[in-house]
Amino acid sequence: MPNIPPEFEPREQAFFLDFDGTLAPFRMDPSAVMLPSGGNELLARFVEACGGAVAVVSGRRIEDLDRMMAPLKPVAGGLHGVEMRVAADAAIERRPPSPSVAEARARLIASLADTPDIRLEDKGAALVLHFRGNEHLEELARDIANGAVAGLDGLIVVPGHAIFEIRMAGVDKGAIVDMFMARPPFVGRHPVFLGDDTTDEDGFAGAARHGGYGIKVGSGDTIARYRLPDIAAVWGRLAAALGEDLNIDRGEMS
Numbered sequence: 001m002p003n004i005p006p007e008f009e010p011r012e013q014a015f016f017l018d019f020d021g022t023l024a025p026f027r028m029d030p031s032a033v034m035l036p037s038g039g040n041e042l043l044a045r046f047v048e049a050c051g052g053a054v055a056v057v058s059g060r061r062i063e064d065l066d067r068m069m070a071p072l073k074p075v076a077g078g079l080h081g082v083e084m085r086v087a088a089d090a091a092i093e094r095r096p097p098s099p100s101v102a103e104a105r106a107r108l109i110a111s112l113a114d115t116p117d118i119r120l121e122d123k124g125a126a127l128v129l130h131f132r133g134n135e136h137l138e139e140l141a142r143d144i145a146n147g148a149v150a151g152l153d154g155l156i157v158v159p160g161h162a163i164f165e166i167r168m169a170g171v172d173k174g175a176i177v178d179m180f181m182a183r184p185p186f187v188g189r190h191p192v193f194l195g196d197d198t199t200d201e202d203g204f205a206g207a208a209r210h211g212g213y214g215i216k217v218g219s220g221d222t223i224a225r226y227r228l229p230d231i232a233a234v235w236g237r238l239a240a241a242l243g244e245d246l247n248i249d250r251g252e253m254s
């Protein structure tokens with residue numbers, strides 16, 4: 001695989017880690033996703049080695065991340081930046097949702113009444129259509145998502161792995177990078193953004209803006225400078241940065 005990234009430098013770089021598909025393997029039921037066993041301890045050591053300059057950046061709610069990463073409470077951007085937590089012991093800050101979200105939600109509920117195989121996940125400020133296991137419904141899901149935002153201000157449809165997500169324009173993973181890079185302990189470091197999905201492209205651009213780079217996990221087009229093949233390679237890099245051997249069962253990382 002081309003463009004293998006250089007070794008991580010915990011004392012000089014800041015790290016932005018996507019969760020699903022980067023740290024945690026996909027599951028049919030998105031609420032059943034968890035870190036591989038031993039992962040949270042390894043991540044805690046990595047965060048410490050980086051002086052705390054590590055943020056988990058996800059489309060999930062931060063409280064969802066807390067449950068899946070317990071007992072770790074990550075510095076985090078959730079819902080692609082609608083939610084922020086700047087320190088493990090800080091409160092979660094939330095941007096108010098756009099009024100257009102309520103209208104889009106009503107349209108989705110009406111559209112999905114006859115389509116039980118496309119599931120609506122209501123994140124409050126964002127709305128996600130899931131069709132994992134029913135990939136033949138992708139075009140229908142896309143049409144429903146586009147119909148839900150038609151004529152509404154400030155909402156965009158973003159495709160992902162077996163999802164279409166409706167969220168507020170200008171709220172993305174790049175904006176999360178901008179926010180964290182302006183404050184300690186991130187400021188002055190070079191950001192490295194790791195992600196596997198289309199929404200991570202904003203994060204890759206954000207990292208480049210601040211003198212760092214992106215690492216795309218897995219296949220697919222990307223603007224990221226580097227690439228790692230899979231979740232196991234991500235954990236391998238985190239362990240290597242600590243001078244440790246990776247002690248996680250491969251079966252737990254796919």
Ligand SMILES: [Mg+2]
Pocket residue numbers: 018019020021022195196197
């Ligand atoms: Mg992901």
